[in-house]
Amino acid sequence: MAVLTENTYKPLTVESAINLAINLQLFTNKENLVCKEIGDGNLNLVFHIVDNEKQKGIIIKQALPYAKVVGESWPLTIHRSEIEANALKTHGEFVSHLVPKVYHTDKTLAITVMEDLSHLTIARTGLIDGQNYPLLSSHVGEYLAKTLFYTSDYALHPFKKKDLVKQFSNPELCKITEDLVFTDPFFDVDTNDFEEELKDTVREIWKDASLKFEVAKLKKQFLTETEALLHGDLHTGSIFASITETKVIDPEFAFYGPFGFDVGQFFANLIFQVIVRTGEQRQVILNHLEKTWDIFQTIFTDSWQKDCLEPFAEIESYLPYILGKIFTDSIGFAGCELIRRTIGLSHVKDLDGITDIKVRIAAKKTALKLGRACILYRHKINGMEDYISFIKQNINE
Numbered sequence: 001m002a003v004l005t006e007n008t009y010k011p012l013t014v015e016s017a018i019n020l021a022i023n024l025q026l027f028t029n030k031e032n033l034v035c036k037e038i039g040d041g042n043l044n045l046v047f048h049i050v051d052n053e054k055q056k057g058i059i060i061k062q063a064l065p066y067a068k069v070v071g072e073s074w075p076l077t078i079h080r081s082e083i084e085a086n087a088l089k090t091h092g093e094f095v096s097h098l099v100p101k102v103y104h105t106d107k108t109l110a111i112t113v114m115e116d117l118s119h120l121t122i123a124r125t126g127l128i129d130g131q132n133y134p135l136l137s138s139h140v141g142e143y144l145a146k147t148l149f150y151t152s153d154y155a156l157h158p159f160k161k162k163d164l165v166k167q168f169s170n171p172e173l174c175k176i177t178e179d180l181v182f183t184d185p186f187f188d189v190d191t192n193d194f195e196e197e198l199k200d201t202v203r204e205i206w207k208d209a210s211l212k213f214e215v216a217k218l219k220k221q222f223l224t225e226t227e228a229l230l231h232g233d234l235h236t237g238s239i240f241a242s243i244t245e246t247k248v249i250d251p252e253f254a255f256y257g258p259f260g261f262d263v264g265q266f267f268a269n270l271i272f273q274v275i276v277r278t279g280e281q282r283q284v285i286l287n288h289l290e291k292t293w294d295i296f297q298t299i300f301t302d303s304w305q306k307d308c309l310e311p312f313a314e315i316e317s318y319l320p321y322i323l324g325k326i327f328t329d330s331i332g333f334a335g336c337e338l339i340r341r342t343i344g345l346s347h348v349k350d351l352d353g354i355t356d357i358k359v360r361i362a363a364k365k366t367a368l369k370l371g372r373a374c375i376l377y378r379h380k381i382n383g384m385e386d387y388i389s390f391i392k393q394n395i396n397e
Ligand SMILES: Nc1ncnc2c1ncn2[C@@H]1O[C@H](COP(=O)(O)OP(=O)(O)O)[C@@H](O)[C@H]1O
Pocket: 038, 039, 040, 041, 042, 043, 044, 045, 046, 059, 061, 100, 114, 115, 116, 117, 118, 122, 237, 238, 249, 250, 252
């Protein structure tokens, strides 16, 4: 039908999405199909098609030629759809159980047809509702260790790695991160978004030259360290979870960047829950932080011992140096994420969803204070136990 024979891009509708699914022979009978557009993210359309009789569903994700959250005044390459599908496939080679299956892609239409994960809950939503997902941190620790190690120079022939660096060149999406995570929140620019009550605290950030110097160093790392194929946007809204399963979605920001960036983004998005929870419920999330790093280190080390191609791997201090650098960098990147999701463009519901303004402002001030401390003092934090004490101290003071 039309949608497959036209050789030009067109945004799908619920009708054309159904036609596409039939043409692709993913379903046989159109009559039983129900299609809804369920996209709740900042950028894309997401169609959920279900065959009510067979209880079977699929997802068709389509990139719009602009950022949905802002509109057509913010044009954005639809090539991000191909990047996302290829990242799902590449990461899927190492962690097939932790990412959705890709059934079909189309560059012209900028679509990825993939496994329906609607039996799971977006981790951010579940965590805000008080769910704990006991396997979340083990699964994400494994995802991080395997996707990062096996796409790096430590596991790939240099020609293959450099081919991947080219294939995953993603300048427009990286520019969003460069601006929204590493630049805008630290300057008085229009894209920033915060309550009047935070104005004084934010002005302090803008005036803080030592903080800005450290952010400049972290931004430089993001710009220049082509270490591994990152997810690029690993917040808890990009993770589906249940008590038994975890699936990482939405790697449209994928590119070759520093090991610590994905780890840091995940840390920060757990830390928002540390900030908003209290008592035992807070401890559950602190345990997730600890477990993520523990599993990450263990699997990264096993992979290094089994599969490292680097002759210098035999030097005893080399792996501890790499792991130490990832840890320190990830704390710095987490600090940037804590600040940008609080005062920059595109917030998190963990904080914005707090209805009591006093409680919300207090939580946001804590996020800013902790973010600043992570960036400034990351080199002084010696291991996860120390990091957890550091977080507790900065939250309680
Ligand atoms: N494979 C999937 N299965 C079920 N629902 C999905 C799937 N992928 C995305 N969604 C739904 O669509 C929403 C937006 O998807 P996402 O990939 O995060 O889009 P965006 O890139 O616009 O942020 C998710 O929050 C989720 O509710």
